[in-house]
Amino acid sequence: MAILLVSSVAGCVTPDGSSPALGGGRDLAPEEKKIIADAVGRVIKEPGSAKFRWAKFPAAASGDVNYCASVNAKSPLPGYSGNQLYIAVVGTENGRVKSAVVGAIHGGSDAHVVRNLCKRYGLNPDDAV
Template sequence: MFSKPAIFSALLITAAALAGCVTQSGNSPSTLSYRDLASDEKKVVAEAVGRVIKDPASAKFHWAKFPGNAGSGDVNYCAWVNARSDLPGYSGNQLYIAVLGAENGRVKSAVVGAIHGGADAHVVRALCKRYGLNPDDAV
């Protein structure tokens, strides 16, 4: 079994790797139109987030908009969830960045790159900002 610090370090390394290699289909955020995620797409994201939080059944998601012209490929997505985390001291609002795999503009897969709350939320906020995304836009 991995220790909590090892898991935390692995999440940070994963987030850094994702931050350096994923783009928004070559579009700048200002040229994208946005739409709400459909219920089946939310389920894909919720399942990915559920794998990294302590009690997925009690999670309350706040959904951000998704690029309406995403096409096919990987898209960065930032939002937040009110949840309990496996990391000590991280409960309540958790900012997360995920890579959503799109096919024909529809979300088909999701992988969480980083999730943090409290004093460490700035880590995720910085990653989101790098891609012109703001988790505070989630409702």
């Protein structure tokens, strides 16, 4: 069983209509990581114990963009604890993260679901460090 929270993930790309290139982008600032971590924290158990791996964020992001990374956390669903891939719709303003909502999060044998969503946008959650 998978957690799908937002069905509109497929509609978000960079403002010019393209997908961010794999491996490109910038590091997130601590306050930006907190916004994304808070969004992920709403869909996992014990968010305070979660260990995040952060991917690069599109350098010229504007408006709503997709972001893919991973978190080692407890899932509210049995059998899904451990490393989980997620895709979030991230709202930006002046190139900075201002809001985030998790579109999908999956671990274990269902991680391919998020990996495939991320690939559609040229993103790879396995690039997260």
